[in-house]
Amino acid sequence: MEQRDIEIFLTLADELHFGRAAERLHVSTARVSQTIKKLERRIGAPLFERTSRRVEPTPIGRRLDDELRPAYQQIYDAIDRARAAARGIRESLRVGFIGAASGQFVLEVAETFRTERPDCELRSYEIQFGNGFTPLRGGEIDMVLATVPDHVARQADLTSGSVLDQENQLLAVSARHPFAGRPSVAFADLARTTVLRTPPAIADHWDRALLPSHTPDGRPVERGRSFDTTQEMLALVGAGLGTYPVSTQFTSYYVRPDVAYVPIHDAPLYRRRFHWLSAAETATIRAFDRAAAAVATTRH
Incomplete structure (x- = not known):
């Protein structure tokens, strides 16, 4: 074979x-x-x-x-x-994560991984949402844990690891927004609101893949101000300056009195998984991804 x-x-x-x-x-x-x-x-x-x-x-x-x-x-x-x-x-692995829930998970995996590979030096880094996969491509980290739809992570130079979790998409809106009291919205409803922009550094792929310029029925999606960090995005949403699609973890890790989260019932799932540069893949990266899959299995 x-x-x-x-x-x-x-x-x-x-x-x-x-x-x-x-x-x-x-x-x-x-x-x-x-x-x-x-x-x-x-x-x-x-x-x-x-x-x-x-x-x-x-x-x-x-x-x-x-x-x-x-x-x-x-x-x-x-x-x-x-x-x-x-x-x-000495073997080393630099693991990045985007979002509070991902950070907690990385620490759990690191604890398991150290029992198997005590000779490997592990370091974890928080990656701001606005940086996306830029630190990975810049050689600052070896792999990054992100929760995004598959089509956002589907990039020619990247390899995606095991699916560790799946989450529904929610629309973050101001608590005063008309959508805030609804049980759910459709993707087409984005044409009735202003959607914030991701930073220019990642907008070329991330923003276009996550939020097309038009809804499925052909209506344009109005875009608002851009943001660099998750907290900046939530501040803009809370102030009524725009909306933005997020994952279910926001209802646990980013609770704010001025922001409401409304399910988008026809949006694709977010998947939490590690991503790394295909050309830089190592056995250590693969081993860490396997440890993450094992930890995720025990969680479910």
């Missing part, structure tokens, strides 16, 4: 979706499908059950994943540690 075949099998076992696995590996969906079929012919049994609605490992596929993954990771971990030792460098 070739290295790339193993990577494709393990990634599909993580994602349980041919398209997402292909995006994560930067290959075509057809390549993923062909590789799995080749492995199934070699083994002599199906590894995944495929329907129009879901992909699930068969008992044989699940057993192969359980037995193959640790051995595969041990090889890469050993190579990475040998490279670090050859350079006389």
Whole structure:
């Protein structure tokens, strides 16, 4: 079994979706499908059950994943540690996070990870919303935990890790806004309000992907002032100067008397996951992502 075949099998076992696995590996969906079929012919049994609605490992596929993954990771971990030792460098990992809930989660994962890799120096950093993935691309951090819709994180130079949590989208509005008393709003309702802008540094991709210029029925979405930090955004919202879509965690971590959160019932889910530069991926990054997935599983 070739290295790339193993990577494709393990990634599909993580994602349980041919398209997402292909995006994560930067290959075509057809390549993923062909590789799995080749492995199934070699083994002599199906590894995944495929329907129009879901992909699930068969008992044989699940057993192969359980037995193959640790051995595969041990090889890469050993190579990475040998490279670090050859350079006389102690392993280190710089983990960024966006949002209070993500910060708490990173600390939980770090505690678990240190028991497995006590030789690795871990450092965590809060990333302001306005910086987005800029610190990652600038080499300031190795990976970042963010809660955004998939299409925001789908960027050519990034790899996204395991889905750790999913949250609904809410519209942050002034407590005095007409929407504040409603049980929910539709995405089309954004045309009836002014939506704040993210900072210019990330607006080229983040803002356009998160908030298209028009609603599904073709009405323009009016854009207001830009902001740099979460607290600045909430201050503008509370003052009635605009609205902004946020995730469910805001109802626990960013409670304010002047801001109300209204569900957007037809908006795509936010997904919490780690992201890193594909070209800078290491065994340590992958190991931390696996530890995060384990912690997330215990939470659920």
